Amino acid sequence: MSDQQRVIDGTAAPAAADAGGTSEPAPIIFLDDISVTFKTRTGSILHPNKVQAVRGLTLKLMPGETLGIVGESGCGKSTTANVMCGLQAPTTGKVFFKGQDVTKRTAEMRRVIGRVISVVFQDPATALNARMSVHDQLLDPLKVHRIGDKDSREARVQELIEMVGLPGSVLDALPGQLSGGQRQRVAIARALSLKPDAIIADEPTSALDVSVRAQILNLLMDLKRDLGLSMVFISHDIQTVRYISDRIIVMNAGRAVERGTSEEVFARPKDDYTKLLLGAAPSLLHPELGK
Numbered sequence: 001m002s003d004q005q006r007v008i009d010g011t012a013a014p015a016a017a018d019a020g021g022t023s024e025p026a027p028i029i030f031l032d033d034i035s036v037t038f039k040t041r042t043g044s045i046l047h048p049n050k051v052q053a054v055r056g057l058t059l060k061l062m063p064g065e066t067l068g069i070v071g072e073s074g075c076g077k078s079t080t081a082n083v084m085c086g087l088q089a090p091t092t093g094k095v096f097f098k099g100q101d102v103t104k105r106t107a108e109m110r111r112v113i114g115r116v117i118s119v120v121f122q123d124p125a126t127a128l129n130a131r132m133s134v135h136d137q138l139l140d141p142l143k144v145h146r147i148g149d150k151d152s153r154e155a156r157v158q159e160l161i162e163m164v165g166l167p168g169s170v171l172d173a174l175p176g177q178l179s180g181g182q183r184q185r186v187a188i189a190r191a192l193s194l195k196p197d198a199i200i201a202d203e204p205t206s207a208l209d210v211s212v213r214a215q216i217l218n219l220l221m222d223l224k225r226d227l228g229l230s231m232v233f234i235s236h237d238i239q240t241v242r243y244i245s246d247r248i249i250v251m252n253a254g255r256a257v258e259r260g261t262s263e264e265v266f267a268r269p270k271d272d273y274t275k276l277l278l279g280a281a282p283s284l285l286h287p288e289l290g291k
């Protein structure tokens with residue numbers, strides 16, 4: 001039986017799906033040739049009444065790495081992120097989490113996904129409840145998943161707020177009483193509460209002031225390193241993706257048109273679209289990081 005077949009059968013030891021028999025660890029996330037098609041009222045001349053948001057995408061997120069996904073608006077980045085965190089089923093193809101086939105997204109599989117993956121969205125308001133104090137928002141996932149007792153949950157809330165560099169006084173505040181950067185820090189703390197293996201950060205700095213972006217990027221990088229997390233970092237800004245990522249996938253019209261290490265993609269881009277992206281927009285990073 002091949003490694004691929006063992007993974008599909010759910011019998012895989014922690015060997016990667018296409019590791020070729022080596023001892024490479026299983027990817028945290030493995031999207032195997034996924035496509036996502038949405039039904040619409042319009043579509044295109046070639047494909048009336050449907051939009052092909054993702055087309056034949058294969059990718060792996062390996063333990064401890066940061067994978068950057070970059071491309072213009074509408075290229076399928078967020079749809080890919082949604083498949084990776086179990087919010088969207090692929091129309092075709094398979095999804096594996098740590099070697100387990102979760103394509104069908106049953107309730108049990110969603111629980112697995114919820115423990116393995118957390119998402120940080122562009123707008124922290126998406127992740128935070130405007131009427132709940134920061135303290136209660138951080139406590140909530142621990143209670144829902146019945147983790148620890150009352151005292152250990154309180155200790156974890158304190159630990160989380162310190163991890164994202166906020167003072168304990170913030171715990172009593174409502175999200176609306178915080179700055180955009182502070183809100184994103186709280187959203188990151190909440191995303192970390194269940195000790196996930198990986199974080200998917202979908203344009204996590206786009207809605208923030210330029211002066212705060214670098215702080216949030218550096219926080220994500222520090223947390224990733226200190227906690228041994230894997231991260232998928234999604235952005236339309238190729239310079240930001242370069243700054244933070246070990247490997248990069250460039251997407252265009254739903255397809256991966258280029259992939260490689262950050263150095264490779266920047267030093268020797270092969271695809272015309274990547275060359276266009278590299279030559280286009282100035283960096284949206286804080287100037288201190290863009291050097």
Ligand SMILES: Nc1ncnc2c1ncn2[C@@H]1O[C@H](COP(=O)(O)OP(=O)(O)OP(=O)(O)O)[C@@H](O)[C@H]1O
Nearest residue numbers: 038039040051053072073074075076077078079080
């Ligand atoms: N629920 C949906 N129903 C119909 N079409 C959709 C849906 N979600 C996304 N699309 C379409 O799929 C394509 C890819 O969208 P997606 O949001 O994944 O791109 P993106 O690269 O994340 O863009 P952006 O950066 O603007 O969010 C677009 O053409 C979009 O209009």
